[in-house]
Amino acid sequence: MEDSIYKIKIGGAAGQGIKYSGLILAKLATRLGYNIYNYVEYPSLIRGGHNVVQVSISKEPVFAPSQNSDFLIALNSDAIEKHQDELSEDSYIIFDNKNKVNIVKGKAIPIPLSKIAISAGGEILINSVALGATIALLSGDIELFKDLIEEEFLDKDKKIRESNKKAAQLGFNYAFEKFKDKIKKVLIKNNNAQVKMVVDGTDAISLGAIAAGLQFATIYPMSPIANILHTLALYQRKYKYIFEQPEDEISAINMAIGASFAGARSMTATSGGGFCLMTEGFGLAGMTETPLVVIEGMRPGPATGLPTWSGQGDLQFVLNAHQGDFVRIVLAAGDAKEAFELTMTAFNLADKYQTPVVLLIDKNICEHAQSFPFFNISKYKMDKGKITTEFSPKYQRYKDESDGVSRRTLPGLGNFFIANSYEHDTEGFTTEKKGEIKEQMEKRMRKLKTLESEMPDPLLFGPEDADITLVSFGSNKGSILGALKLFNNVNFLHLNWLNPFPKDAVSKRLEKSRHIVDIECNYTGQLAKLIRTETGIEINDKFLKYDGRPFFKEEIVEKINSVLKKS
Amino acid sequence: MTKLEDLTTKCNPTWCAGCGNFGIWGAFKNAAVEKGWDNTNSVLVAGIGCHGNFINFIKLTSFEGLHGRAIPVATGIKLANHKLNVFVFSGDGDCLGEGGNHLIHGARRNHDLTVLIHNNNFYSLTVGQTSPTAPHGFKTKSTPFGNPDFPISPITLAIASGATFVARGFAGDIPKLSELIIKANQHKGFSVIDVIQPCITFNKEFDHKFFQENTYQLENHDPTNREAAFKKSLEWGIKQIPLGIFYQEEKPDYESQVSQISEKPLVEISNIRKNLDDLFRKFL
Numbered sequence: 001m002e003d004s005i006y007k008i009k010i011g012g013a014a015g016q017g018i019k020y021s022g023l024i025l026a027k028l029a030t031r032l033g034y035n036i037y038n039y040v041e042y043p044s045l046i047r048g049g050h051n052v053v054q055v056s057i058s059k060e061p062v063f064a065p066s067q068n069s070d071f072l073i074a075l076n077s078d079a080i081e082k083h084q085d086e087l088s089e090d091s092y093i094i095f096d097n098k099n100k101v102n103i104v105k106g107k108a109i110p111i112p113l114s115k116i117a118i119s120a121g122g123e124i125l126i127n128s129v130a131l132g133a134t135i136a137l138l139s140g141d142i143e144l145f146k147d148l149i150e151e152e153f154l155d156k157d158k159k160i161r162e163s164n165k166k167a168a169q170l171g172f173n174y175a176f177e178k179f180k181d182k183i184k185k186v187l188i189k190n191n192n193a194q195v196k197m198v199v200d201g202t203d204a205i206s207l208g209a210i211a212a213g214l215q216f217a218t219i220y221p222m223s224p225i226a227n228i229l230h231t232l233a234l235y236q237r238k239y240k241y242i243f244e245q246p247e248d249e250i251s252a253i254n255m256a257i258g259a260s261f262a263g264a265r266s267m268t269a270t271s272g273g274g275f276c277l278m279t280e281g282f283g284l285a286g287m288t289e290t291p292l293v294v295i296e297g298m299r300p301g302p303a304t305g306l307p308t309w310s311g312q313g314d315l316q317f318v319l320n321a322h323q324g325d326f327v328r329i330v331l332a333a334g335d336a337k338e339a340f341e342l343t344m345t346a347f348n349l350a351d352k353y354q355t356p357v358v359l360l361i362d363k364n365i366c367e368h369a370q371s372f373p374f375f376n377i378s379k380y381k382m383d384k385g386k387i388t389t390e391f392s393p394k395y396q397r398y399k400d401e402s403d404g405v406s407r408r409t410l411p412g413l414g415n416f417f418i419a420n421s422y423e424h425d426t427e428g429f430t431t432e433k434k435g436e437i438k439e440q441m442e443k444r445m446r447k448l449k450t451l452e453s454e455m456p457d458p459l460l461f462g463p464e465d466a467d468i469t470l471v472s473f474g475s476n477k478g479s480i481l482g483a484l485k486l487f488n489n490v491n492f493l494h495l496n497w498l499n500p501f502p503k504d505a506v507s508k509r510l511e512k513s514r515h516i517v518d519i520e521c522n523y524t525g526q527l528a529k530l531i532r533t534e535t536g537i538e539i540n541d542k543f544l545k546y547d548g549r550p551f552f553k554e555e556i557v558e559k560i561n562s563v564l565k566k567s
Numbered sequence: 568m569t570k571l572e573d574l575t576t577k578c579n580p581t582w583c584a585g586c587g588n589f590g591i592w593g594a595f596k597n598a599a600v601e602k603g604w605d606n607t608n609s610v611l612v613a614g615i616g617c618h619g620n621f622i623n624f625i626k627l628t629s630f631e632g633l634h635g636r637a638i639p640v641a642t643g644i645k646l647a648n649h650k651l652n653v654f655v656f657s658g659d660g661d662c663l664g665e666g667g668n669h670l671i672h673g674a675r676r677n678h679d680l681t682v683l684i685h686n687n688n689f690y691s692l693t694v695g696q697t698s699p700t701a702p703h704g705f706k707t708k709s710t711p712f713g714n715p716d717f718p719i720s721p722i723t724l725a726i727a728s729g730a731t732f733v734a735r736g737f738a739g740d741i742p743k744l745s746e747l748i749i750k751a752n753q754h755k756g757f758s759v760i761d762v763i764q765p766c767i768t769f770n771k772e773f774d775h776k777f778f779q780e781n782t783y784q785l786e787n788h789d790p791t792n793r794e795a796a797f798k799k800s801l802e803w804g805i806k807q808i809p810l811g812i813f814y815q816e817e818k819p820d821y822e823s824q825v826s827q828i829s830e831k832p833l834v835e836i837s838n839i840r841k842n843l844d845d846l847f848r849k850f851l
Contacts, residue, residue, distance in 0.1 A: 031851065210846065237826060241838070242828070247672035250639070250668075254636045254640045254643070254669075259643035260647075263648065264646075281633065288630070375847065377840075377842075378841070412628075414605075418631060420622070
């Protein structure tokens with residue numbers, strides 16, 4: 001166990017409940033007063049294929065996955081073969097003693113997993129047996145675990161709850177008796193801890209949207225954002241907003257635009273492929289000056305690419321999508337909490353600037369659960385921007401204004417206007433007059449200037465003065481922060497406002513840097529390209545990854561060491 | 568009370584003299600005057616094509632969207648404020664070509680919308696290419712050797728997709744078309760009117776005279792009989808173009824099934840949420 005983070009990996013076949021096991025274990029650890037970070041890897045299959053979850057547990061917040069594990073729960077023999085290298089001599093390996101396994105590293109904990117499972121009700125229960133055994137070996141609270149099973153399966157048959165609880169208890173008893181000498185104090189209740197939720201990025205975005213006053217969401221299912229729609233669909237009656245599943249992403253964005261035009265705070269969400277279809281509607285929101293929030297959850301590659309893996313290759317696409325010039329706001333979250341906060345910000349920006357706002361996240365954020373205290377929403381102030389509910393016979397929807405933002409109104413209040421995808425005059429009538437065309441283009445684009453004045457500076461982590469400055473965006477933040485703890489001469493510039501771009505702040509910071517390393521998950525260094533375009537600063541040292549896996553802390557540490565060695 | 572002059576805008580129609588769109592324009596304005604549709608209760612959504620210019624010539628709040636995408640925009644508007652009458656103006660290229668998927672699914676979900684398909688068998692704004700309703704063998708700029716495609720029937724498609732009010736009107740019969748528009752709007756659910764209109768510039772085959780001579784009003788037809796409606800929808804030819812209501816069905820519309828808006832429209836429900844602890848607790 002290094003740097004006080006205890007890492008448990010659960011591996012097995014899809015359909016064995018791997019992700020669920022990781023989540024329930026994470027919730028147990030969180031209720032016992034620890035912080036967690038869950039990392040999942042799985043192929044795009046419903047059954048079969050190798051699934052993995054790593055639960056990292058610590059008294060301190062955990063920001064990122066690790067390449068090593070202290071405990072392996074192998075629900076099939078494949079898991080041992082695949083993850084042996086990630087273990088140390090002290091690591092434990094739980095496996096079914098009916099399987100012949102070749103353990104090179106780590107301590108074997110053979111348990112009759114399937115035999116116990118069958119005695120509790122069926123082979124399907126082996127994950128609960130293994131979790132029960134794990135809880136015994138790590139001094140966890142089996143009663144609390146059984147409460148969690150009860151809660152998680154509340155909507156399921158009572159028989160399912162009882163058999164899972166029985167399986168867990170039998171697994172616990174077996175390990176407790178047979179491996180008494182191996183029990184470690186990892187999950188002893190940490191009494192002084194705050195109550196924490198376990199949420200991933202998709203949960204956080206859903207919560208952020210509800211907190212921000214979401215009224216209408218329409219989302220076509222796609223990995224890795226599908227869980228946003230599950231959550232939003234579930235709570236629509238309680239919080240009185242509407243979720244609708246459209247026929248495609250084209251419909252999704254157009255429906256959201258329609259609802260927003262009619263006065264509802266509206267959003268949609270998709271991944272890169274879906275955003276390709278939304279590109280057309282994206283510019284429509286810009287041209288008609290309709291507020292809109294779009295969540296874009298990145299996965300790697302063009303076309304279908306790698307549906308269940310992570311990437312950051314959509315940055316330049318989102319920055320440039322659609323023909324012509326219009327104002328788009330592009331934000332990017334570094335973790336689930338930032339995703340929550342930026343979702344709320346996005347809704348205000350969309351209303352205030354009457355234009356589309358994209359929140360970029362990557363699969364690592366979407367699906368990797370983290371523990372957080374309850375999010376604070378008491379300080380959130382909904383900003384609906386310039387809007388009138390008064391009737392005025394002289395009303396002009398697109399009146400020229402010095403800040404670029406005209407007063408909006410809603411249909412049904414008596415005011416006449418046209419939201420027109422054609423170039424239009426101040427009332428919205430189609431125009432081809434050069435003076436009016438110029439005025440409207442300049443009015444819309446002026447919003448960018450207004451926006452720049454309220455844009456926050458990017459976040460700097462680490463010392464003001466450093467030998468190396470790391471620049472990155474998105475989920476790399478977690479691994480970078482983890483690595484940063486080991487150095488006192490490295491700092492990190494985390495960019496979460498990408499358009500408009502905080503060019504002055506970034507220029508000032510990077511001009512002071514002795515050595516800059518750009519870190520991102522794509523092939524061409526899209527963030528570095530953006531920085532060069534906006535500031536003229538060329539970053540030569542690019543540390544890029546494009547194999548669908550996240551940056552691990554260990555890789556960042558190694559990179560920093562290699563730069564330090566050279567200088 | 569809506570008066571005809573209330574609907575006048577500063578723009579003069581830019582359609583060709585004799586265009587069928589004038590008839591649809593007139594029929595809609597007459598219906599608006601009769602029913603009192605104004606900026607407090609109605610909104611129009613249009614696609615792109617000759618029909619789309621409509622919104623410039625009638626003083627009712629409107630959204631002119633993208634080619635083919637009027638139905639999803641209208642769906643969003645209706646869900647956000649179901650008190651509004653939401654009218655969709657679309658064309659044969661707009662609604663059956665580019666936006667065909669939206670017609671199918673809008674109908675399937677039975678949103679309470681009124682969709683007018685300005686059907687002239689042509690892409691006229693782009694100066695004369697074949698459209699999804701153009702007959703087989705039709706010569707256009709894109710089919711100089713005759714159209715190899717067979718036409719789609721908007722009526723058959725609408726019924727099959729689940730539309731609960733399906734009718735055909737003729738741009739040359741303004742009073743009857745007005746009546747259909749009013750009935751379509753009164754119907755709770757997805758209403759489609761296939762409005763046949765001559766394109767006097769490009770469509771030399773289906774001119775005013777052709778439609779006057781070959782259309783007839785549906786009589787002795789039971790619009791609640793889906794099978795009979797399908798049969799009638801396939802009828803097309805000399806003296807064989809039926810006009811009127813092909814199909815009408817009472818079925819819950821989408822909006823009435825959304826319990827959140829059973830008391831008032833979505834935009835009138837407070838969306839200020841000060842405390843979400845109950846929700847956060849679900850994630851413990």
